[in-house]
Amino acid sequence: MTPEPARTWVRRHPLAVFFGLAYLFSWSCWIPILVSGGTVRPGVGWPTDLPGLAGPLLAAVVTTAVVDGRPGLAAFWRGVFRWRIGWWWLTVPVVLAAGAIGMLATGAPVSAAGLSEYPGVPADLGPVLTVVVVFVFNGLGEEAGWRGFAAQRMLRDRSLTETALLIALAWIPWHLPLFFIMSTFRGFSPGALVGWSLGLVSGSIVLAWLFRGSRGSVLLVAAWHTAYNFTSATPAASGVPAAVTSTLVMVAAAVILIREWSIRRRVVPAALRRGSPS
Template identity: 55%
Template sequence: MRTWVRGHPVVAYAVLAYAFSWAWWIPMIVRGEIVRPGVGWPTHLPGLMGPALAAVVVTALADGGPGLRDLWSRWTRWRVGWAWWLLVLGTAALAVLGLVVPLVLGDPVPEVAAFGRYSGIAEIGLLGVTAVALLVNGVGEEAGWRGFAADRLLDRHGLRTTALIVAAVWGGWHLPLFWVNESFRTFGLLAVGWAVGLVAGSIVLTWIYRGSGRSVLLVAAWHTAFNLTSATEGTGDLVAPLTSVLVIVGAIWVLRHEATAPERHGSRTR
């Protein structure tokens, strides 16, 4: 088993990520449970930790103690340059438009508490929701999708190929949430837009991850900032699509930049 995992680490990771996450979500589907914003139970959050757990297990089998120490160093890498952290803050700041635009248009202004109503998390205040989302949604996902899958693929492929491979597997991993998560259940044809946004997000996150010296903490923070501007009741029907459009534009810029730059892979920052 260990020999096979060492020879196919990304495949082993993907299988375990699906297994760990779906082991929580599939029973929820069977029981007919629906996750709603601001409600702490039932919740899909434990399933979001599947990618991080899979990354730890496969790293332990493939690389042992040195690999786990390297993984931890990337999970906690925060010295990445102030410009990257400004990108996170700028993304999070888009949520303020949920207050500004209604004021300008004379529409009802959402209460501040609405910005802390997040699927699967009880109303524990904006700071509390942010902390939980960072740990579970941010680190729980990014420790695996960027911190393991993209990290390994970047050693052999360019950014575009890496991002598209991860996007395909990452998108499939979300499938049970279309039955479990109330917001996913309402997508309908908008699921196509969600898929486009996920691919764009994979490109941007891979670019941030590589450019920051492979910091899982940074991509987890950006992922959390994006979700808080697009997945709370306070941001409503305006900020979420605007944020998604900006991410798609960002992904197009990254791809155009990559097309004019030489392929960069195989240079890990340790």
């Protein structure tokens, strides 16, 4: 395929290209760890899965460059760093984090220092720098792609529910190599795997809702993603805090789906009535 036909094909199938590149970039970082027998552990800086988490961001940049050129890239980066949203949206990640940390302070068996023990990040960075690193790689690295590119395009002609579920279908298997290289994933039982998948689908729904409601703020969804990971996937949040956080996200996703179904149930018949002959 010559360069111009290849560029034309990419422009016709940007989402397929994006998802393919996201897998390529991420797995090319994770599979060598698997082949070498390495294990990514909380609080240990090497080997690390962090560069692979930025695969969706790199995929979005490459696909946008081919499809939309420099103007498209400029618009993409503006969207990534957009923060012109209502300040009340900040309560979402803040309450999520504060709620779990509050539980730690009132009886959880692990101290808040456990927040520094994040997979692939050296514990001696301390809690603040750990949050910054995770926000850049895990938050922006993923959300600039899954939401900033994929959801941005899919929401143009798909419902929020369809968008969230389609992204989740790609997002779940994207994690596959991590189940072989991360110590926190290796011990998953079949039941835990089902629960993790349900939590990810629920997170996809909540993130799509946040992204749409905030007029496309990648910073907001990256903050939510980062807060959720710290309050559900670190030693500090193990046990009750993680269970409560995950349950709240699943409940929120159910509420969003019910609301979207209710709105669609009212809107579609109304549109049909307007379009019917008199």
